[in-house]
Amino acid sequence: MENNTRKIRIFVASPHDVDMERERVKKIIDNLNSVYSGRNIYIEFKGWEIFVPGMGRPQEVINQQIGQFDIFIGIMWKWFGKPTGIADSGTEEEFRNAFSEWKADKANKKILFYFCQRPFMPQKFEEIEQMNKVLTFKKELEGAGVIATFSELEEFSDLVGQHLAISIDELNESLPPIAPSQRTEIAELEFNDVDQLNVPNTNKYSSFHPSNAPHFYRLVIGTTPGRDSQNNPLENKVFITRDPVRPFEIQVGLTRNLRTEGEPEAIDHLKSINLEKIKKMYPFILEQEDEWIRMVLAELVTEPAVVDHIHANDPSDLVKKIAAKNPSASEQLKQKNCKFCNPNFKYYRKIHSATTNDTTVMANDFPYGAFFHYLTFPNDPVHSWEDVQEEHLLKMNLQIFKHLKSEYDNNQLNGSAGILFGFNSSIKHLVLGKKTRTSAGASIEHVHKQIWGFAKGAFNIGDHLSEICASYDKSGIDYLEDYMEALRSRHYVIWEDSNVMLYIPFGQIAIHELQVIVKRRNSNNFLSLNVKEIESLSQCEYLVTKIYKKIGIHSFNEVMIAEPFNMQSNGFRSIFSFITREVDFAVSELNLLYVVDKFPEDTFETIMEKLPIVKQELSLESNTIVNNFLL
Numbered sequence: 001m002e003n004n005t006r007k008i009r010i011f012v013a014s015p016h017d018v019d020m021e022r023e024r025v026k027k028i029i030d031n032l033n034s035v036y037s038g039r040n041i042y043i044e045f046k047g048w049e050i051f052v053p054g055m056g057r058p059q060e061v062i063n064q065q066i067g068q069f070d071i072f073i074g075i076m077w078k079w080f081g082k083p084t085g086i087a088d089s090g091t092e093e094e095f096r097n098a099f100s101e102w103k104a105d106k107a108n109k110k111i112l113f114y115f116c117q118r119p120f121m122p123q124k125f126e127e128i129e130q131m132n133k134v135l136t137f138k139k140e141l142e143g144a145g146v147i148a149t150f151s152e153l154e155e156f157s158d159l160v161g162q163h164l165a166i167s168i169d170e171l172n173e174s175l176p177p178i179a180p181s182q183r184t185e186i187a188e189l190e191f192n193d194v195d196q197l198n199v200p201n202t203n204k205y206s207s208f209h210p211s212n213a214p215h216f217y218r219l220v221i222g223t224t225p226g227r228d229s230q231n232n233p234l235e236n237k238v239f240i241t242r243d244p245v246r247p248f249e250i251q252v253g254l255t256r257n258l259r260t261e262g263e264p265e266a267i268d269h270l271k272s273i274n275l276e277k278i279k280k281m282y283p284f285i286l287e288q289e290d291e292w293i294r295m296v297l298a299e300l301v302t303e304p305a306v307v308d309h310i311h312a313n314d315p316s317d318l319v320k321k322i323a324a325k326n327p328s329a330s331e332q333l334k335q336k337n338c339k340f341c342n343p344n345f346k347y348y349r350k351i352h353s354a355t356t357n358d359t360t361v362m363a364n365d366f367p368y369g370a371f372f373h374y375l376t377f378p379n380d381p382v383h384s385w386e387d388v389q390e391e392h393l394l395k396m397n398l399q400i401f402k403h404l405k406s407e408y409d410n411n412q413l414n415g416s417a418g419i420l421f422g423f424n425s426s427i428k429h430l431v432l433g434k435k436t437r438t439s440a441g442a443s444i445e446h447v448h449k450q451i452w453g454f455a456k457g458a459f460n461i462g463d464h465l466s467e468i469c470a471s472y473d474k475s476g477i478d479y480l481e482d483y484m485e486a487l488r489s490r491h492y493v494i495w496e497d498s499n500v501m502l503y504i505p506f507g508q509i510a511i512h513e514l515q516v517i518v519k520r521r522n523s524n525n526f527l528s529l530n531v532k533e534i535e536s537l538s539q540c541e542y543l544v545t546k547i548y549k550k551i552g553i554h555s556f557n558e559v560m561i562a563e564p565f566n567m568q569s570n571g572f573r574s575i576f577s578f579i580t581r582e583v584d585f586a587v588s589e590l591n592l593l594y595v596v597d598k599f600p601e602d603t604f605e606t607i608m609e610k611l612p613i614v615k616q617e618l619s620l621e622s623n624t625i626v627n628n629f630l631l
Contacts (some may be wrong), residue, residue: 002044003368005044006040006041006042006073006172007041007043007044007621008041008042008070008168008172009044009046009068009069009070009145010025010029010044010045010046010069010070010071010072010164011042011046011047011069011071011072011073011222012025012045012072012073012074012075013072013073013074013075013077013090013091013094013098014074014076014091015081015089016079017075017077017078017079017429018076018116019074020115020153021075021116021153021156022047022075023155023532024047024153025045025073025160025162025490026498026532028157028161028164029044029045029164030497030498030627030628031161032136032161032164032165032168032333033627033628034121034251034627036168038170040588041172043168044498045162045498046069046184047498048099053286062416064515065570068141069098069109069172070108070109070110070171071109071110071112071164071167071168072095072098072102072109072110072111072112073113073114073160074091074094074111074112074113074114075090075112075113075114075115075116076115076116076134076137076138077115077116077118077120077134078120078122078127078131078134079127079130079134080092080118080130080131080134080137082134087247088111088133089133090351092137093244095111095113096241098111099144104225107174107441108171109448110167110170110171110556111146112148112160112164112167112200113141113146113147113148114149114150114160115134115138115147115148115149115150115160116149116150116151116156117149117150117151118150118151118152124209124339125440127574130506134423137627148163153259154370158416164250165496180501182216185215185216185218186215186217186218187215187216187397188217188218188219188220188406189217189218189219189220190219190220191219191221191240193219194219196217197209197217197219197242199467199468199471199473200471200475201210201474202248202467202468202471204468205242205243205473206243206244206468207241207242207243207244207382207506207507208244208483208486208506210472210479210482210483211313211477212476214414214487214562215486216311216423216490216506218239218240218241219239219240219241219242220237220238220239220240221237221238222235222236222237222498223237223238223253224236225237226255233504234252234255235252236254236255237253237254237378238251238252238253238254239251239252239254239599240466241252241506241507241596242504242507243505243509244505244507244562245464245465245480245483245485245505245507245515245561245575246461246463246465246507246509247438247461247592248507248509248592248593248594249593250507250509250594251596252595252596252598252599253595253597254599256597258395261523267307270297270300270301270302270506271298271303273301273306274303274304274305274306275303275305275306275309276424276544278297278301278309278310279309282294282309282310282313286314286315287438288459291319294319295316295318295319295322296312297310298320298322298323298326299313299320299322299323299325299326299368299629300304300326301326301328302328303328304328304329304330305319305327305330305612306474307323307328307329307330307333308323308329308330308332309322309331310323310543311323311333312515316354319617320386321337324445324446325337325385327554329332331383332383333379334383335381335383337445338381338383338445338468339446340377340446340448341361341381341446342447345361346362349362349363349365350362351363351403352372352405353400353406354402354406355399356399356401356445357379357396357424358378358380358391358395359376359377359378359379359395359396359399359406360376360377360379361374361375361376361400362374362375362416362487363375364450365450367433367452368450369514370451371452371453371454371455371458372407372412372413372451372453373450373451374400374403374450374451374452375449375451376396376399376403376448376449377396377446377447377448377449378392378395378396378398378447380392381446382446382447383445383446383447384447384551384554385447385548385549386446386545386554387447387546387555388447388542388545390538390539390542390621392447392578393538393541393542394534394538396448396449397534397537397538398531398534400451400526400593401526401527401529401534402451402526404451404526405527409463410564413565430503431491432610449558451499451544456564460562460563460564461559461561462562462563462564462572463560463563464559465572465575466563466567466569466572467569469569469570469571469572470569470570470571470572472571473569475568478521478571479522480482480517480521480571480572480573482570484501484517485622487501487503487504487506488630490506491604492504492506492600492604493627493630494514494547494607494611494629495540495543495625495629495630495631496519496520496542496630497534497536497539497545497628498536499518499519499520499533499536499537500516500517500518500519500537500540500546501516501519501530502514502515502516502538502540502543503515503516503517503520504600504603504604504607505577505600507579508596508599508600508603509579509594509596510579510580510581510594510596511580511596511597511598511602511603512551512553512580512603512606512607513577513579513603514544514547514577514578514579515575515576515577515578516537516540516541516544516575516576516605517573517574517575518533518537518573518574518575518578519573520573521568521570521571521573522568522571522572522573523563523572523573523574524562524563524567524568524569524572524573525563525564525565525574526560526574527565528574531573531580537576539625540576541558541576542625543614543618543625546617546618547607547611547614548578548580548609550610550613550614551606551607551610553569553581555580555582556578556579556580556581557578558576558577558578558579558582559579560574560575560576560577561574561575561577562574562575562577580627593629611629616627
């Protein structure tokens, strides 16, 4: 969303008996965004669905999460709600707060309230009591002239669509004009000015400051001089970014960034080995002393038929095993040798209460997390992220949520320092580069996710962001809301809907790193997400796999930046980071210093080049995904 784009914020208040209408409002907003995008208007859905518990009166916690709105939509049918301590229901309290704001600023606020008149037969006295409260409330609102009635869902959709279009047009005319578009700057600071990056009232640093424009900042440091290709003296500079969401320092060397070489490719001579050649040469290298040569071939050849031939004809079990893990192996070979496709292997390891016909959950035989470490994977034989489907991702995410929720309800996760939540590529072999494959240290060839958490008091990268959000929140600044606005202004947002936003982060710890942020305030960990947010996250994950496929990236991890399960900081939002494996070293997500060869601007240019093809392919699958692109 550009600087000259007006954002209209719509908050929807309702009891739970009108969830269908609530979902219909979301769809209407998505459709209106497609219509109004050409007029530089962006419509944002605001709702709480599953709010995050906090200290204090429950409804007050919800009110804090609602934030500001431009249009208030209320919906009621037969259920009024429970008292909050101030009003007879949460919906009533939300309406009265909104009504007070409307009276103070009638030109720039809109209130719409809809009452469903579908007939129903009460089964309990409580339902009669609730309906009486709805009718009393409706009579009060009729006097204020803000209500409409409907009987069917389609009638509701037509009314809301018409009323929102009129309200948005009126707000757009009444609000003051927006300044001309100006792309958010990236300002350069001298190293002596590093204190300008200090987060107020903390010892933290960030290259994003919402109180300054907002602008992004980089430190520029003169470093050891070198010489160019003609041996002329060459001045060198290093650009340093303090990651806005993690406790990392990211360094990009100016001349290093301009290198044209250094991007590894497959070995040309090995790429030229076809089935005919391997059949001729293989009988001459079958001696035991030549096993190492066959191991190299089994790992690095890129023709599926060649890999299958090696597996079928080599006398060494070790060579066969290596060939079966080669990403260029045929799907039949991968499936035949994949433990996760083996029913016997799964039977003894799966957690029966968490496993479905579509997805398996099991404890890791070789745990990494000190507190817990699980794996989840589709039961379909999927051995490449290029072949994964959106439904695979959604079902894995829902099973993760279901299993962890059960553990949390049984007090098994309370002390855990959040959840590090990982995609893993399935490759462990010599490094060839992003055009073919890179070493991610994974030894599982089946597409899967890893879920691990650490014991209470352990280092957690989310703690850094928690302190930043809390510090700004005390001054009435929503740090991550402003960060999202700055990313839109910078044109770094690739895709967003009412729940999540996919973007190019200003702090990149790997080339072409992408991130997804949950837009709802106080979405502090995976268990605080609601079903719609998990669905939107799964769509983003699917989109990332498509983008990476076009760029030529076959290996990446996903890490979740979250708070501990028993912690909540105001303004915090969960962030999912996709870390590519494009260089010849193992990136540790817990290191504090990262040397990267490219800037976020380079990622933007690369994605812009490939995005039209991705959109065209996705249009054949899902109009929902395509309609939410911003780039």
